[in-house]
Structures are given as C-alpha cells and as structure tokens.
Amino acid sequence: MLQIPAYVPGRPPTVRPGMTTYKLSSNENPYPPLPGVIAAAHAAVETMNRYPDAGSMMLYDTLAQRLGVPADHLALGTGSVSLIYQLIGAFCDPGDEVVFAWRSFEAYPIAVTAADARAVTVPLTADARHDLDAMARAVTDRTRVVLLCTPNNPTGPALTHTELAEFLDAVPPHVVVVVDEAYLEFVRMPDAVDGLAVYRERPNVVLFRTFSKAYGLAGFRVGYAVAPAPIAAALRAVALPFGVNAVAQAAAVASLEAEKELLERVDALVEERDRVGAALRDLGWDIPDAQGNFVWFPLGDRVADFARSAEERGIVVRPLGDGVRVTVGEPEANDRLLQLAADLVR
Ligand SMILES: *Cc1c(COP(=O)(O)O)cnc(C)c1O
Secondary structure (H helix, E strand, O other), rough: OOOOOOOOOOOOOOOOOEEEEEEEOOOOOOOOOHHHHHHHHHHHHHHOOOOOOOHHHHHHHHHHHOOOOHHHHHHEOOOHHHHHHHHHHHOOOOEEEEEEOOOOOOOHHHHHOOOOOEEEEOOOOOOOOOOOHHHHHHOOOEEEEEEEEEEEEEEEEOOOOHHHHHHHHHHOOOEEEEEEOHHHHHHHOOOOOOOOHHHHHHHEEEEEEEOOOOOHHHOOEEEEEEEHHHHHHHHOOOOOOOOOOOHHHHHHHHHHHOOOOHHHHHHHHHHHHHHHHHHHHOOOOOOOOOOOOOEEEOOOOHHHHHHHHHHOOOOOOEEEEEEEEOOOHHHHHHHHHHHHHHHHOO
C-alpha cells in the first residue's frame, strides 16, 4: 500500500448563533449561480435515468469554438484536479520524477504519490514565487512532468509570459510541462502568461483550466486541459468513463454562454482582492502579490493564532504549513479579515 498523503479540504464555518459566518478556506466563488445556469442544470436533471453524453459533445464544441482550438486538443475532467491525476498516471512509471514548486497546490504531491512517481520539490523564492531557474536545474533524464501553478495556490504570485518562455526553452522537449491556470481569469498584471499562445508554439505544454473558481461551478466538478492532440488523447484515454455528468456538462455550457456576466463578477472580486491587498500593506503586512482570488499570510509560528482569531470572527481560513490562505469573499467577510489583520498587527 502506498503512503498517500490525505487531501485536507477547507473547513466549513462553525455555526455561530446571531452571526453570519463565511467560508474563506476553499477559494470558492461567493456569488450564487446565475438563474440561466440553474435552469440549464435543472433541465439536465430530467434525464438522470440516462448516462451522460460520453463524448460531452456540446461542451467540447462550445469550448473549442470559444478558445479557437480543435476539439481533439481538449480533455475534460471531473475538475482539473482529476486531470492532474490522469496526466501523472499516464506519463509516469514508478520512480519517474515530477518537478513542482513547494509550497504549491496540495493535490500535486498526492497525485505524484498515487502514481508511485517521485516528487522533486523546489522551494519558492523569498517573495513566494516559483524559482524557475532552480526548477529547470531540477530536471533530470528521469523527469517526465513539471507542474507550474500560475497564479500559485496558495501564495498568489503569477508567472510572466517572458519567464515562462525562458523556462520552456531550458527544459528538454521530452518533459511534459503543465501550466495550471486554475485562477487565470483573476490575473491582472503586465506580461501575463498567454497560455494559448504557449500551447500553440510548444508540443510539450498542457494548460489546465477549471470551471470551479471564476465560473462558480466548484460543486459540479468540471475542468479541462488544452494540449497537443497526443497529450489530450492520453488524458481522455485514462479518464473515468462518463466522469463529467450531464448536469455538470449542461451547467458548464450555460456558463460559457453567460461568460460576460460571470467575468463581470470576476472583475468585482479582483477589485475586492486589490482593496484587501492594499489595505493589508497599509497596515504593514508584507504579503506576496495576489493574482488569484485569495491572499497569503506568511505567519511562521503565528498560523494557529491567526486561524483561531479568524474563527472567532466567523471567518474560516486555510492554514497551510507556515502560512494562511484566505479566499476573497463577500465584502463583509473581507472587512472582517481586515479587522482581524489590523488587530493582530498591533
Ligand atoms: C482549485 C484548483 C484546481 C482545480 O480544482 P477543480 O475544482 O478540481 O477543477 C486546480 N489547480 C489549482 C492550483 C487549484 O487551486
């Protein structure tokens, strides 16, 4: 039996009588689903006696059109977490190496261990960014996959297009490089990664995207990969048959049709994120650049204190090692975070 580390999900808030509580521990979208998306999901429920369309034709076609890529360059998964498992399972034999930054997404070491592959972790820089030079040096002839997380969950900074291109120039073409863009829609920075341009130029690059964050469908489990045909085919080949259910497919298609409205919500969340970030820096907190829908507090031995104080104020945050990740949520929840941050800094 392999020793697979457990995935620890973000906790829901403890119910506190007389106090609204907020879950800021899982990077979820705080907005409720749009009525049109709910209607599409309801309609799909009517046929639950049938298997879903195994080919997910509508969703593949809608995505292919939207992205301007051939449908056979796409692979759907039950959340992009599933695609991470599929990719490592498909490309790694026991003992093969997977390089990724640490700290980064919790699911990476789990997926690597589950495949009996070897995790080669490269520490983040002092400002919580990927150390791409060190990551390139960590690649050996046993390396099959590199996982890049941009923006990096849980710390926040994103890669630039230039540094990603330089990294890809330095990595041998037999290595599959995953660009995990779960928070793509929240990025606002100069020289941001243009994932589709990178995928078009490089036969070893895979983009992972999800409907869970910006599109607010975390509960339905839909993500997708954009990759050259052979890699996309490998991902589809090892996928669980009928994994993405009919309701999820319908909701994802409806979400792409309602993209304009959903991206306006993302704009509002980005505004909140930047408001929170600026206020924290004004208070004297030294936090890394936040390009996702969350902020990172490097706290060292104050992690447990911070999490407990947050809990007392009705917000649940996510302690991860030597820091705490807090999702940008409703303005009221964000205000409570700022109050807490003000009290703790004093
Ligand atoms: C949330 C997240 C995902 C995707 O999650 P799914 O809900 O499985 O689509 C992937 N990568 C990172 C870094 C994430 O934070």
